[in-house]
Every structure is written in C-alpha cells, then in structure tokens.
Amino acid sequence: MAINPKALKIKDFAYPLPEERIAKFPLADRAASKLLFYxxxxxxxxxFTALPELLPSDALLVFNNTKVVQARLFFKRPSGATIEIFCLEPVAPATDMQLAMQQTAGCTWKCLVGNAKRWKEETLELAITLPDQTIGHLKVTKNDRLADSYLINFTWEPTSLTFADILATAGNLPLPPYLNRTATEQDKQTYQTVYAQQEGAVAAPTAGLHFSQDIFAALTARNIKSLQVTLHVGAGTFKPVKAEEMAQHNMHGEEIFVSAAAINQLLNHLPQPIIPVGTTSLRTLESLYWLGVMLLQQPALSPEYLQVPQWLPYETSLTPAPAEALTALLNYLQKQQLEHLRATTQIIIAPGYAFKLVRGLVTNFHQPESTLLLLVSALIGEDWRRVYEHALANNYRFLSYGDSSLLLP
Incomplete structure (x- = not known):
C-alpha cells in the first residue's frame, strides 16, 4: 500500500540524541571524520577518506556551492538593550539573492528580530571598521511586521560598499542554534565548504564540510565527475516540525540557481548514478525534475512562477522520464534566452516519494523529528532506524560538525 506523506506523524521519526553526541566543534582535519557506509x-x-573508493565508478557527484553569509547583526539601543537582526531573505530592490548581495547604498530584507519589544521606532546605528581602517556606518529602521518576522530597511556609508561587504564586515556567523555556543573566528573557515562560491546561505550545506582538496584529488584520480548547483540554505532548515501530521507543516521555500550547462551535464549522465552531496543538493536535483514537469504542462510559464509547491510530487499524475523533464527545462531556458535557471522550491521529500534523478546520498546525521530525517527515510526506508542506532552505538558524531554517511539504497 502506497504511503501518504501527508498522513505521516512526525513523532514516528524520533530517536534519542544525547547532548554529548552533538559535535560542538569540527575536527582539525575536515576529511578525518568517520563514514557510515550503507x-x-x-x-x-x-x-571519510575511503569515499572515492566506495562510490560507484560511474557516479556523478553534485555539490551545493552556496556560501554562508554573516547574517547576524547586533545593535545597541541608547538604553543599552541589544537588538539582534538576523537577515533571512531580500525583499527590495532585488529579491534575487545574487543581485541582493551586490546592492549598494541601501536595501530591505525580511529579518528575525531578537529583543524586538525593546526596539521602539528609532533608527539604530552601528559604526563599522572597514578593511582600510576607515569607519563606515550602518543604519537600520524597522518597517512592517510580518507573521514571524519584520521588514528591515538598511542604509550605509560609504554607499559604494555592497551589502555583501557590509555583512562580511559587520555581521556575525549564524551557527546552528543546537550548537549552543558563540561563533569563533575559526568558524568563519570551518563552517564553510572549500568550494563555496555563491553568497546567500544562512546555514552551511554541512555534508560538504568533509571535502578537502585531497579528497577532490582522489575523486579526480578515480575519474568520478562532479558538478555544482546552488541552493541558498535558509533558516527554515532548522525550523522544527510542530504539526502532529505532516499535512499541517508548511515547508520553507529556498532559492535554487542552476546553469543550463549543469542541467545539460545531468541529462548527458543519465541513466548512470547521480549522487548529491547533502540534502540541499538532493532537493535541488529533484526540484529540477518537477520544474521540468511543470514546463511540460505549461511551456509558456513566466520565470517568476517557477516555484515547486511542497506537495506537487504527490498530487500530479504526470511523471515523464527524467530525460524528458530535463530537456523541457533546457528548451525553456533556450527560448527565454537564459543561461541560468532561477526558481524557488518548497519540495518536501518524505516516505512515499519516488526519486527521479537521485540514486544515493552523502549526508551527515540529522536531528530527530526533522524534515531532513524524513528525506533520509524516503531514500532508505525503515532502515533509517538501523543506520541511526548503529551510529549511536558506534560513537558517531551528530549534526552539522558531525560525521558523515554514504547511503546507497
């Protein structure tokens, strides 16, 4: 009998995770972690150094090259109260993350605000020391209140600086809340993959943290090919599932950015195995398939409507071959004269999901009762319990800075 993912109860995806099993700091050597091979x-x-030998020789590894930005800003009110602003996503003048990070002079973002009740209507200001040792100024004003956040207006001087420059200078690294510690200077390197390029994530694609230049050299020696996609990981990745049944859970949306060349490489690699590094790469790949399905149904869809709703895979009867879906994407980009696909995905991958492009996964160990654990269960079924019980019994380190696994169902 087919599983209905909407009827899944999140309590069925619980397991005991002692606090001491959460890796609070990374290992000194990125690639020195353990690897559970399923x-x-x-x-x-x-x-982890054995990964190149364990992968299928004809595998294509897919990496998420998003780069974590220092999205947490702290301001002092005249009263002495500290106001924390956590940048979530751009609103104006650009909603596209790549463009938003290059804005100069000012912008508006959707933000979480810590201690919001203490912030009246005044403008808050922060003096920032620039790389040339001159002093710049960042000002923020509180705009509209949203359901779970605020619109915040930013202005700064010198106006020639980009918002990426501002965050790099004035911001703080947003470590996962479950680490329960302040970010160190070292985290700026260790909580970033060695291949990070596209600024815009507020959480690292942590499965990629284990990859070092030596691992990449070993992959090349084995002739294992790779490609890069971008999914800007949002704070929603840490959002707990509070609904008893998944039907009531609103999956967070995240922006994906994939070149036509990468889509063409995926198409040419079929039907050989495609293995994503991390759940974000996996969500990107499967979202590409469903975007192709949408374009087969509506070839004239406007680019702003390229959005994968969370339940689409379970509610459509149209399931073309992967090659047909990817070809539809390439044809669309060519017709629109676009070199890159930009889209938003809310896809939820849970037991009952039929994978279209993906044949395995490199991933860390995830929180109990999380959508990431649902994804692992969708891939390897009830064996997720055996995998996690084995990891707990054999001293694996858990979560973002923890050990890794290679799952080949």
Missing amino acids: QRGNIQDKS
Whole structure:
C-alpha cells in the first residue's frame, strides 16, 4: 500500500540524541571524520577518506556551492538593550539573492528580530571598521511586521560598499542554534565548504564540510565527475516540525540557481548514478525534475512562477522520464534566452516519494523529528532506524560538525 506523506506523524521519526553526541566543534582535519557506509541494507564503518573508493565508478557527484553569509547583526539601543537582526531573505530592490548581495547604498530584507519589544521606532546605528581602517556606518529602521518576522530597511556609508561587504564586515556567523555556543573566528573557515562560491546561505550545506582538496584529488584520480548547483540554505532548515501530521507543516521555500550547462551535464549522465552531496543538493536535483514537469504542462510559464509547491510530487499524475523533464527545462531556458535557471522550491521529500534523478546520498546525521530525517527515510526506508542506532552505538558524531554517511539504497 502506497504511503501518504501527508498522513505521516512526525513523532514516528524520533530517536534519542544525547547532548554529548552533538559535535560542538569540527575536527582539525575536515576529511578525518568517520563514514557510515550503507549499501542495500548492509552497514559498514569506514573513514571519510575511503569515499572515492566506495562510490560507484560511474557516479556523478553534485555539490551545493552556496556560501554562508554573516547574517547576524547586533545593535545597541541608547538604553543599552541589544537588538539582534538576523537577515533571512531580500525583499527590495532585488529579491534575487545574487543581485541582493551586490546592492549598494541601501536595501530591505525580511529579518528575525531578537529583543524586538525593546526596539521602539528609532533608527539604530552601528559604526563599522572597514578593511582600510576607515569607519563606515550602518543604519537600520524597522518597517512592517510580518507573521514571524519584520521588514528591515538598511542604509550605509560609504554607499559604494555592497551589502555583501557590509555583512562580511559587520555581521556575525549564524551557527546552528543546537550548537549552543558563540561563533569563533575559526568558524568563519570551518563552517564553510572549500568550494563555496555563491553568497546567500544562512546555514552551511554541512555534508560538504568533509571535502578537502585531497579528497577532490582522489575523486579526480578515480575519474568520478562532479558538478555544482546552488541552493541558498535558509533558516527554515532548522525550523522544527510542530504539526502532529505532516499535512499541517508548511515547508520553507529556498532559492535554487542552476546553469543550463549543469542541467545539460545531468541529462548527458543519465541513466548512470547521480549522487548529491547533502540534502540541499538532493532537493535541488529533484526540484529540477518537477520544474521540468511543470514546463511540460505549461511551456509558456513566466520565470517568476517557477516555484515547486511542497506537495506537487504527490498530487500530479504526470511523471515523464527524467530525460524528458530535463530537456523541457533546457528548451525553456533556450527560448527565454537564459543561461541560468532561477526558481524557488518548497519540495518536501518524505516516505512515499519516488526519486527521479537521485540514486544515493552523502549526508551527515540529522536531528530527530526533522524534515531532513524524513528525506533520509524516503531514500532508505525503515532502515533509517538501523543506520541511526548503529551510529549511536558506534560513537558517531551528530549534526552539522558531525560525521558523515554514504547511503546507497
């Protein structure tokens, strides 16, 4: 009998995670972590350096090259109260993350505000020391209140600086809340993949943190090919599932950015195995398929409507071959004279999901009762319990700075 993901109860995806099993700091060597190797029901303990040998020789690895921005800003009110502003997503003058990070002089973002009740209507100001040792100024005003956040207006001097410059200078790294510690200077390097390029994430695609230049050299020596996509990881990745049944859970939306060349490489690699590094790469790949399905149904869809709703995979009867869906995407980009696909995805991948492009996954160990654990369960079924019980019994480190796994169902 087919599983209805809307009827899933999140309490069925709980497991005991002792606080001491959460890796609070990374290992000194990125690639020194353990690797749990799951293949067709068998579990083996390996080291991450063995990954190139364990991957299928004809695999294509897909990496998310998003870059974490220092999205937390702290301001002082005249009264002495500290106001924290956590930048979530751009609103004006650009909603596109790549463009928003290049804005100069001013912009408006959707933000979480800590201590909001203490912030009246006044403008808050922060003096910032620039790389040339001159002093700049960042000002913020509180605009509209939204359901769970605020619109915040930013202005700064010198006006020639980009918003990316401002965050890099004045911001603080947004470590995951479950680490329960302040970010260190070292985290600026360690909580970033070595291949991070596109600024805009507020959380790292942590499965990629294990990859070092030596690992990439070993992959090249094995002739294992790779490509990069971009999904800007939002704060919603840490959003707990509060609904008892998944039907009531509103999945967060995230922006994806994929070149036509990358889509063409995926198309040419079929039907050989495509293995994403991390759940964000996996969500990007599967979202590409469903965007192609949408374009087969509505070839003249405007670019701003390229959005994958969370339940689309479970509510449509149209399931073309992956090659047909990717070809529809390429044809659309060519017709629109676009070199890159920009879209938003709310896709929720849970038991009952039929994978279209993906044949495995490199990933860390995720929080109990999380949508990321639902995704792992969708891939390897009820064996997720055996995998997690084995990891707990064998001293694996959990969550963002923890150990890794290679899951080949």
